[in-house]
Amino acid sequence: MAAAPDPLWETVLSANLLATRQGRAVFGAWRAQARAGLRRLPRHQLHLVRTLAPPRGSFPDFLNPAEAAQGLSEGVRAILSTPRRRLAEEMNVLTEAPSWLRPLADGEPAALENLGQALHGYFHAALTPYWSAVRAQIEADRAVRAREMLSGGVEALLSSLGPSLRWRPPHLEAEYPFDRELRLDGRGLLLVPSVFCWQAPITLTDPGLPPVLVYPVARTHHWWLPHQSGAGPRTLGRLIGQGRAAVLQALEDGGTTSEVARRAGVTSATVSEHVRILREAGLTASVRDRNTVLHVPTPLGISLLTANRRT
Numbered sequence: 524m525a526a527a528p529d530p531l532w533e534t535v536l537s538a539n540l541l542a543t544r545q546g547r548a549v550f551g552a553w554r555a556q557a558r559a560g561l562r563r564l565p566r567h568q569l570h571l572v573r574t575l576a577p578p579r580g581s582f583p584d585f586l587n588p589a590e591a592a593q594g595l596s597e598g599v600r601a602i603l604s605t606p607r608r609r610l611a612e613e614m615n616v617l618t619e620a621p622s623w624l625r626p627l628a629d630g631e632p633a634a635l636e637n638l639g640q641a642l643h644g645y646f647h648a649a650l651t652p653y654w655s656a657v658r659a660q661i662e663a664d665r666a667v668r669a670r671e672m673l674s675g676g677v678e679a680l681l682s683s684l685g686p687s688l689r690w691r692p693p694h695l696e697a698e699y700p701f702d703r704e705l706r707l708d709g710r711g712l713l714l715v716p717s718v719f720c721w722q723a724p725i726t727l728t729d730p731g732l733p734p735v736l737v738y739p740v741a742r743t744h745h746w747w748l749p750h751q752s753g754a755g756p757r758t759l760g761r762l763i764g765q766g767r768a769a770v771l772q773a774l775e776d777g778g779t780t781s782e783v784a785r786r787a788g789v790t791s792a793t794v795s796e797h798v799r800i801l802r803e804a805g806l807t808a809s810v811r812d813r814n815t816v817l818h819v820p821t822p823l824g825i826s827l828l829t830a831n832r833r834t
Contacts, residue, residue: 607630
């Protein structure tokens, strides 16, 4: 399991979605604000990102290096170090590759530098304002998968990845736009939860690369900016109190309403009310896993708990 959201997978997949109307209830508000932010990006850089990550069809594997797990800058550096032969080969997967992409396919330094600037610019305009919300969704999903793993091992984890993925031992089947088989041959599989992966999971085109499967996490229509859900100074002011502090501490490692109630020594109804207010303030996130709702702290909530321990 990926330890955190992958900034380059989220960059590419969000660029895919930006040019479509898919998932309007989930991504409509994000699209409107992201497009406003992207107007400040040089037009040729935005055009480059959207050309390399089209709304339909494949895109080059070099856009999603493993190094991105260490952060955006590390991932972009890996892209700019892609061998020329690989650049040229993978650019061929684009259904429509305009002639102005030739310098990039040839690995010309100026074209690569422009790509690096474009990826950084796109990320900071379209994703940075919402990155804490993206991290919260990924943390919530990882908490669900961890519980499945602890209770039933790898098979339980793989069985929990539906509905777009089905575990039918020894095969993991996915809803995919075309027939394809990826054999692991003992290499293992990296599962990457993603906010901007829409409906169908996705993997790298080249079967010779380390196997990666990016899958969509569960989201609500207001995932993208949790502190906009009625939060503000009044909501944050209501957090001052022993009850909510105890609940936030009790769900530090994630838990259901009843589990948090037992840890905090209060009723489930009390926990539900406190969690609602904590969620509105952007300090917790909740994700449904079948008949269970799991609550986890967001990065902001974790920071608050960490700061509180130091004082």
